[in-house]
Structure formats: structure tokens, C-alpha cells
């Protein structure tokens with residue numbers, strides 16, 4: 001548990017493992033960077049045995065004095081994900097871990113996905129008697145309107161593709177249940193909790209800013225996937241839909257928060273995930289919170 005002014009920030013980790021080879025995820029990556037920085041990257045961020053990037057999939061839970069907010073909803077259980085074999089029909093202890101964090105699904109007031117990719121929407125819904133129903137029965141689910149429209153259009157183009165599958169089983173049922181709220185890219189969810197556009201990874205990608213009592217944090221989603229990108233901010237991932245725009249957004253983000261006391265909470269950094277960006281020019285790093 002981390003305090004940001006009056007807010008409390010917690011993580012609920014769904015999975016954390018060496019997941020993907022660097023050149024598979026970052027097409028522009030070169031082995032020399034990983035070799036030169038092995039002392040820093042291994043074993044925490046890069047698995048020394050397989051060479052794969054360690055990737056965490058998690059939700060952030062924000063408690064304000066008024067509300068409980070879940071940011072990013074992981075992969076989910078029972079989802080048909082043949083396109084992502086490692087997540088196909090996944091069974092995790094997410095709900096038990098959420099309960100261990102002191103949160104029952106019915107207590108959640110808002111669910112917010114930084115973008116609508118498979119690994120950020122899954123727990124929006126759960127399988128009940130063969131149907132996908134909202135996991136959080138009393139929550140309003142906040143979706144950035146631009147992101148929702150783009151993801152909906154992608155689903156109409158090819159409903160069998162990976163992320164559109166997730167839209168169909170993890171976003172549409174929320175809309176059909178009347179729990180979705182489409183908002184502008186700078187929407188304020190609660191006092192001191194607001195969205196900010198961060199396009200590139202997806203067209204309507206946003207980050208979630210937290211400010212309370214002079215403290216600040218950014219739940220940065222997939223603006224930056226892995227700490228190695230602090231060494232090479234220009235590396236966009238294969239999952240980035242507009243790689244040049246993603247690169248610009250990431251560089252701006254890193255430069256803006258480097259050597260500040262704004263806490264960074266990326267979606268996929270290995271545990272403990274939370275930290276501060278340090279450095280300048282092209283020599284950036286990460287310091288645990």
C-alpha cells in the first residue's frame with residue numbers, strides 16, 4: 001500500500017513471468033544493449049536463463065476518500081485467446097487476490113482501462129452460466145470515447161483478431177449491461193483523479209493522473225512497457241499501433257517526469273513496479289519507490 005496524499009494505491013498482480021523474447025517484442029532492439037546493461041536488467045527485468053523480458057500483468061486499485069477505482073483489468077479468466085496462447089483459457093487467483101487487498105467486486109465504484117487491449121480489459125467481465133457479465137456489478141466503467149470507437153471499429157473489421165475478441169467478451173457486455181460511460185480524454189473521474197491523452201500505443205490511449213495533498217502519481221499504462229525503454233526510449237513495441245507516435249509520447253513522458261517526485265506506476269514493470277524516473281539526456285533509469 002502506497003499513500004499519495006489522501007489516496008491509497010495498491011497493486012493486484014494477475015501474472016508475472018518471463019514472457020517474450022526482446023527482439024520479438026521490440027523489433028528495433030539489439031542484443032548489445034541487453035549485454036551492456038545485464039548487471040542492471042538481470043535477473044529482475046530480464047530472465048537470465050531464457051533471455052525473455054519479465055512482464056507483470058496487474059491492476060492498480062486507487063482508494064480516494066469517496067471511491068474505489070480499479071485501473072486496468074488484466075487478462076481475465078476463461079477467455080478464448082487462441083491468438084495469445086499464454087493467456088488462452090487462463091485461470092488465475094485474481095479475485096482472491098483482490099479480496100486479500102480488501103476489495104470485494106461490489107465495492108468498486110469505477111473501472112478504468114487505459115486502453116482496450118486484451119491484457120487491460122479481461123476482468124471487466126467474468127463467465128457466469130455461459131455468459132460474460134460485468135465482474136463489478138455496481139461500478140461505472142469509464143472508457144475514453146476515442147479509444148472505444150476505434151476498438152469498436154477494429155472489431156467490425158475483423159472480430160477474430162486478438163484485441164477485437166477481447167472487445168467482444170470484455171467491453172461490449174459492459175456496454176450492453178448499461179454500466180459503460182464514454183468520456184473525453186481529459187475526464188476527471190474523482191477529485192484529483194483524471195485522464196490525460198497519451199496516443200501511440202493505441203489511438204485513444206490515456207494515462208491516469210493522481211494528485212492529492214501535494215503528492216502526485218501517474219498510472220501510465222503502456223506508454224512504457226519495460227525498464228529497458230528508459231535506456232532506449234525510441235524502441236516501440238510490436239503491440240504499439242502507431243510506433244512513431246508511441247515513441248514521441250514515451251520520450252515526452254520520460255523527459256517530463258525524470259528527476260521529479262512524481263511516482264510512476266506502469267502497467268507491466270516487474271514488481272514492485274512503482275518507482276521514479278531518474279536521469280537526463282539519453283541516460284535514464286528507474287529508482288524503486
Ligand SMILES: [Zn+2]
Pocket residue numbers: 117119120222267268
Ligand atoms: Zn499491456
